[in-house]
Each structure stands twice: as structure tokens, then as C-alpha cells.
Amino acid sequence: MPHAPMAPWNNPSFLFLLALLSLMSSASQSSRLFREYIGAESNCLSFLDVPIHPSVDFHFILSFAVDYTTSKHPTPTNGDFNIFWDDDNLTPSHVTSIKQSHGNVKVAFSLGGDSLGPGYVYFHPFSIDSWVANAVTSLSRIIKRYNLDGIDIDYEHFMADPDTFAECIGRLLTTLKNNRVISFASIAPFEDDEVQRHYLALWRKYGSVIDYVNFQFYAYDASTTVSQFLGYFEMQRSNYNGGKILVSCTTDRSSSGGLSPEHGFFNASRMLKMQGKLDGIFIWSADDSKSNGFLYEKQSQDLLASDRLY
Ligand SMILES: *[C@@H]1O[C@H](CO)[C@@H](O)[C@H](O)[C@H]1NC(C)=O
Numbered sequence: 154m155p156h157a158p159m160a161p162w163n164n165p166s167f168l169f170l171l172a173l174l175s176l177m178s179s180a181s182q183s184s185r186l187f188r189e190y191i192g193a194e195s196n197c198l199s200f201l202d203v204p205i206h207p208s209v210d211f212h213f214i215l216s217f218a219v220d221y222t223t224s225k226h227p228t229p230t231n232g233d234f235n236i237f238w239d240d241d242n243l244t245p246s247h248v249t250s251i252k253q254s255h256g257n258v259k260v261a262f263s264l265g266g267d268s269l270g271p272g273y274v275y276f277h278p279f280s281i282d283s284w285v286a287n288a289v290t291s292l293s294r295i296i297k298r299y300n301l302d303g304i305d306i307d308y309e310h311f312m313a314d315p316d317t318f319a320e321c322i323g324r325l326l327t328t329l330k331n332n333r334v335i336s337f338a339s340i341a342p343f344e345d346d347e348v349q350r351h352y353l354a355l356w357r358k359y360g361s362v363i364d365y366v367n368f369q370f371y372a373y374d375a376s377t378t379v380s381q382f383l384g385y386f387e388m389q390r391s392n393y394n395g396g397k398i399l400v401s402c403t404t405d406r407s408s409s410g411g412l413s414p415e416h417g418f419f420n421a422s423r424m425l426k427m428q429g430k431l432d433g434i435f436i437w438s439a440d441d442s443k444s445n446g447f448l449y450e451k452q453s454q455d456l457l458a459s460d461r462l463y
Pocket of ligand 1: 379416417420
């Protein structure tokens, strides 16, 4: 019987080459998305203060628009949103000019946040239909006035059950996308039973309109190790199945901290990049990073932009 020619997939050096090629392509196909929250702490910060690497996709996320009154004792407005970011330094003309000078910059904004002054911000709709109608109207106006590209959902306290939250936010995002008012949407959950119940209900029903999961890994304990961090990442990847999970760190000293750059945040990010799992990095927040010269913003973007195989 003639000897069959050896198929390439039986050849060890061919297999090695294949493995190398797939590793290289997973690293080069990795996302280059860097996102950063800005404006929550009224720090007289402008977009121009933040270093922007020319070969990443850069999203500023203005924080926050909230459906509360702007009075001394803010109260819920049922979906009628007001701006609470530093709108002296982050104005519509600033948005337009940063986008004109940097073709790789998009500007989004975030809804909710943890607190306003001394009180928590609650997600507190009076009914699903009325909240969605008010939110679509008020947010469309804000988005047009500021020339914004996307929206982030960051409610952290709830006076509504998970299904109501899912319906309100899901219908809002669906409508804004169908109307072509926004081109992308993200959510910002963290590890907490109540928070995860709400965001997972939203993800299960409306995951198809959510482009990124800005998971707040910095809400984990400051003692988090690299291997624990990688475990948390896998856990959230399976919770938000099929989603683009961004890793994150914080420069806010008042936050729990999670895995910090000093303790290996970039080591963990590099490992995920090598495995083709790094869908981007975000930082909370530009306001807090000013004092260290935006060091972690530079390191994050260098890591994302690099073609090196670590
Ligand atoms: C992270 O990487 C740096 C440089 O490669 C290394 O010196 C450091 O020990 C690593 N840290 C951890 C926690 O793995």
C-alpha cells in the first residue's frame, strides 16, 4: 500500500506555527478601547488635560446625568434628566472641539451614579411607560445639545425590582438606538447581590442592545490578587455571557480599590490580552488621576496600542 503523504495537521512544526499564528492574531485583533469617566468631582478638568494615544479608540464618559431635581435637596423626577457633571469645563463646544481635534475620540455620558451630595441616587420610576417616555425626551435633548455618541448606565441603588429596571433601561436603549440618537451603550455593574440582580435581568432580556460591560472591578477588595482578579473576570464573563467585559481600575482613593496597578492590574490585563480576552480598559476617574499626572491612563493606552506579544 502506498504511503499516504503526511497531512500538515500531523506535522508538529506546522501545529506549532498554527498555534503561534493564532496567538499573534488574538493579540493583534484585541480591542484597543480605552474609556474614562470624567466630570463627577468638578475638578476644573478639561478633555485636553487627559493624554490621548492616537491609536486607541478613546471614549470619555461624562458623569453624571441624573433624573433628580437640581434643587438643594434633589428629589426624583421620573426620567426627566438633568446634568450634574462639571458643565463649566465640559460644555457642548468642548465636546465638539475634542472630537474635531482627535478623530479617535467619542464622548458618552453616564446615567445615575452612587450619590448626589449626602444622599444616594436611586433608580425610582413612577411607572415603566412614563419613565421611558420622559427619559427618551430629556436624554435625546441632552445628547443633541452636547453632540454625544453613547450612553452608560450606572444606577447603583434601586427603588424598583429587577424586571422594572430591565424594562425601563432596555426600552430606553432600544429606542435611542432605533432613533439613531446613540451609536453605543454600556452598563456599569459591580459585585453586589442587589446590583447584579438588576443588571443581569437587564442583560438577559436586552443584552443585544448593550455593547460593553464596564464592570467595576475596583469595587472588589483592595487585597485582590492577580489570580483572584482573573477568576473574577471569568465569573463576570460567564454572567454577562457573550458580552464585551472591560477591565478597570480606579485612581479614587475613597473607593474600595480592587486590584491596583501597584499590585498587578497591568500584569492581569496583559495576560488577558495574550489570551485574546481583553475587550478594553476603563478608569474611574480622570478627576482623580490629575494628581498623579494620568500615569495609569498612559500605561493603559500603551498596553492597548502595543502589538507586542508579552
Ligand atoms: C507584574 O509585572 C512586573 C514586571 O513584569 C513584575 O515586576 C511584577 O512582579 C509583577 N507583579 C505581579 C503582582 O505579578
